[in-house]
Amino acid sequence: MSLDTARPNMTHMQERIDLAAAFRWTARLNLHEGVANHFSMAISDDGSRFLMNPNQMHFSRIRASDLIEMDANDPDALIGTDADITAWGLHGGIHRHCPHARCAMHVHSIHATVLACLQDSRLPPIDQNCATFYNRIVIDDHYNGLAMEDEGNRCAALFSDPKHKVMVMGNHGVMVIGATVAETFNRLYYFERAAETYIRALQTGQPLRVLSDEVAEKTARMLEDYPEQDTRHLAELKAILDEEGSTYAD
Template sequence: MTITATDPRPRERAEKAVGFADRELPFPLPPTFDSVDAEREYRKEQLADGFKIFSRLGFSEGVTGHITVRDPGEPDTFWVNPFGMAFSRITASDLVRCDHDGNVVEGRFHVNRPAFVIHAEVHRARPDAVASAHAHSLHGKVFSTLGIPLDPLTPDACAFFEDHGLYAEFGGVANDVEEGKRIAESLGDHKAAILQNHGLITVGKSVAEAVWWFVSMDRACQAQLLAMAAGTPKPIDRESALKVRRQTGGHFSDWFQAQPMWAELADQTLSTS
C-alpha cells in the first residue's frame, strides 16, 4: 500500500532529521489520511508486514510473540495476530481486534491470552502508544536473565539509555491481568522494557516505530552480551549517551530508521511473487 503524505510537517521533520533539504528522500514520508477507514487499513497492512519482518529475523518461536496496533476509530480496542498462526503467513485480513477486557470484537480467530493480558494493559496505561511489540527473540531473552539494564556501549544502544524499564519479576506465563499491569508499570513512559527471564517489549507511535525499536534493542542486547563475554566493556559517558539519544531516539528518527526494513520486505515479496 502506498499513501503519499500531504501534510508538510513530516517533510520538515525529515529535513531536520537527515540534515538536508535540497535532495529527494528515498522513502515515503509518514502518511496522512482522509478517513478513519483508510488509516485502519494502513495500520493493519503495517501490522501484517511487521510480523513478516519478525519472521525473517527469526523472532518467531512456536505460538509466542505478538505485535499490536490501536484501532484509529475505536482506540480502546487493538488489532493483534491470531493465536497459533505463523508470523510469515499473517495477512491484514487474518488480524483480530479485541478490547481491553479481552473480548474479540472483530475477526474470526482466537487471541492468545498473554497477548491480551500484556498489550491491553500497555495500551490502557499508555494512550500515546499506538503500537506495541513483544517476542521471545534469542538475544533479548538471554539478556533478560541477567536482571540488568542495557548499557550505552554503542550509539545504537544509546537510543535506550535511561529510556527503558526493567521488570524484575517472573511469575510464569503472563495469563494474569495483574501481571500485565505490572509489566505496563515497569514500562512507564519509556519506549521499551526488559522483562526478567522473558524478553523485550517496545512501544511506538506507529507499527514501524515499535518494530524498529524491538529489532534495535535485540541487537543492542546481542552486542552487550558479546562485549561482556569478551572482557569488561567501557560504556559511553552519560552526557554523550544522552546527546546521542536525543539525536537518534525520537519519534521521527525511529520511523525513519524502520523504512529500509519495509523496503527490503517489499523487494523480497516481489522477488517471490
C-alpha cells in the first residue's frame, strides 16, 4: 500500500514526510531562525504547485500533515491559507521560473549569513566541503528588503544557470535548491559546514591554503557523482527520529 493510499485525504505523503524530517533536523542543528525561515517542494510536473511550511510555525514542530499546498501561478494563492507572504514571494518565484528547482530551502543559518554579510561573499575552495561548491554558487548583491513577490522573482532569475545550486543572498542568508528533499538538505548541511570552516579560518588571521582551480573542480565533480550520500543521509536522520518516537511523519 502506498503512503498516499494509506492516507487518502492527503497526497504526496513521501514528499511531505521527507520535508517534515528536514524541518525537524534543521531545527536540531540550529540552522533555522525562530519561526522565520521556509522550505518548499514542487509536486506538479511543471513545478508550479508546491508544498510549503505554514506561517511562523517552529521547524521543530512541523509534521507532514501541516504542510500547505500552494500554486505559484495563482495570484490569489494566499487567500484563506496560513502561508507567510515572504515565503510565498520567494518560493513562488523560484517554482514559477525555475522548474529545475524542485526543492528550495531558505535559512538564516549563522555561518552562511556571515558569509552573506561580507563585502566579498565568495567561498574559496580551502577544504573538501568548500570545494563541493566550486563554481556552483551565485551571489545576490542587490538585496532589496523583505522577499515579496517582486523580490522573489528577482532572486529566482539569478538561478538561470542550472549549475548554480546555492544562492548566497547578500545581507540576508542562503537559498539552496535541488531535485529532491534529500539532495537539497544534504547540500544545505554541507554548505553551512563549508561556510563555518571558511569563517573560522578567516578568524585565525593566517594565510589560507586554497586549492587550485583544477583540483577544486575535480573534487566538486567527484562529490556530485558520489552515490547515494544524500538519500542515505536523510534516511539515517529519519531513522533517528523514528527511534525517538517523533511525530514528524504524522
